[in-house]
Amino acid sequence: MTTIHEANLGGLALPREQAQARRDDLLQTGRYPAGTAGALMSSHYSCICSGLSASQAIDMLRREAADAETIYQSYVLDEQGNLLGTLSLRELILATPELPVEQLMVRPVLSVSTATSQEEVARLISEHDLLALPVLDRGGRLVGIVTCDDAMDVVVEEATEDFHKGALIGTHLGNLKTATVGLLYRKRVLWLVLLVFGNLFSGAGIAAFEDTIAAHIALVFFLPLLVDSGGNAGAQSATLMVRALATGEVVMRDWLSLLGRECGVALALGGTMAVAVASLGVLRGGPDIALIVASSMLVIVLLGSLIGMSLPFLLSRMKLDPATASGPLVTSIADAAGVLVYFGIASQVLDI
């Protein structure tokens, strides 16, 4: 397995000891924040000086074989280290040997800055099927590359973090199998306790309608069913938006146009579910209860869906992570809204 591994993304380097030492220095200072292209990149890229011919470039790569991340993609630099273009080994091998690299290289080059987020880097590599993506400093000089295997790790890691955030679990948990009880406790406890207090709103909503409930105890039978339906519909809407925002399918400015469609979907869903519960309402409490339960269901599903689809956008706007919105958070908010809607409608219809 090891030999196979080595045979694949390895490559030839252009060591130029001095330049490499400088690049290593840059990385070793650890001056790039975690989660940025700067922190993710490798300084072991293959570069080719401008002015060489194709055969000279191949000889250079071959002669100076070292520990570059990949030689399949190399970078043509001027004397100041500015990135002029990219060159694939395939193009070099196919080219007439005398052709200057400037005529072979591809430009403009798709590149990122050291401050670009690792999600954005992975998205670009995935979208454009790149082997590697060059990272430039503010002056436009090449400082590193991010290879597709690192991008793949980022994609897996980001998805895991988004799953965990959705369930309100703290990030950077590491390997689940080896996590200790103490670590898991710390990653989980904060939001669970916060949600306990958040759920006081639902409790307070119920307490405000104690008289209604006492007079019509049958109403409580439908409470979990109605309230959970709002939370479930909201979790669906939030999950769809969170994931679409993460993959770039949807961006902030799409919110308003998606809101209209969400109303349509939610009314159709709420209508279907209202029909389903209306019959239960008739069976357990007569036509009044059926009316209350069905109309509550319609409003609760509509409200839950709109909260669910809007919350990720709202969190994004507040510079918070939208991924937090997809699970228990939206459920708790939809719950409180559902209690108010249900008992509000009930007190109106029953005229209490």
Place this chain on the structure above:
Amino acid sequence: MTTIHEANLGGLALPREQAQARRDDLLQTGRYPAGTAGALMSSHYSCICSGLSASQAIDMLRREAADAETIYQSYVLDEQGNLLGTLSLRELILATPELPVEQLMVRPVLSVSTATSQEEVARLISEHDLLALPVLDRGGRLVGIVTCDDAMDVVVEEATEDFHKGALIGTHLGNLKTATVGLLYRKRVLWLVLLVFGNLFSGAGIAAFEDTIAAHIALVFFLPLLVDSGGNAGAQSATLMVRALATGEVVMRDWLSLLGRECGVALALGGTMAVAVASLGVLRGGPDIALIVASSMLVIVLLGSLIGMSLPFLLSRMKLDPATASGPLVTSIADAAGVLVYFGIASQVLDI
């Protein structure tokens, strides 16, 4: 952008028209089910006949440049098309020109069969940082390769599907931005309606304790708070397991050993949350209510967590997708359990 794209994963091919036509035939018959390596693979791989020298192999690749997915990884085949080893272009370029490819190639080769799931293919490519992974038929003959860019697409797609499944949304939704109201309705309605009926268990649980509730209406205040806490803790546990099963961190046989740790975590979480609600219980209903609420919280969080961590394993065992377990499904089950625990404890303590 297009030029950059083309410059990267393209390569040289070894067309051998006849062989290629045969490979295309295999793919065009569409005989590989969606989601398998067979359906994902490309038949445009570079292969090298055994018996060639390194320089002959390079010449072959160079001369027969065509539309191979990648030339950076090529495959050494015998006359029957059996895969003997893999060879990277880097090794070829570095090698003494006269060296036979058999002495250069790497073996044993990490490979998959056409029936291997695309998740497993992507996991292997990611884990071993491969550029491409060969796909063999039952007879051990090379029929295609899966490249790392396709594996990256699989990783993104699988994560999206798992997010959607967690919120009980039907799969293969496509681009969210362009999805119609009708499509979204169809993908969401089934589980929402099923959960309405699922939540009847919670309602029935409440109905069974109507006398308790009528006598102590203050109990209803704590209902959403307690019941949701079980669901939230369960959603956390389920999400952790679902994701760890998806990435391969955890496998089926780990369930029992993880169960013990989950008990520890859940007791610590439940204990903390019990303390948080005990004070609220004293304030709203006196020491009896505080005792009921605190002990219910402990049991509900423990139960919710154990259900949440076990459900993904149970679904896996039943050959169902564990991803379904991470959201509203576990919440609804934990809700019903929570109602029974809460009112069960309440009737005992209040001696009704």
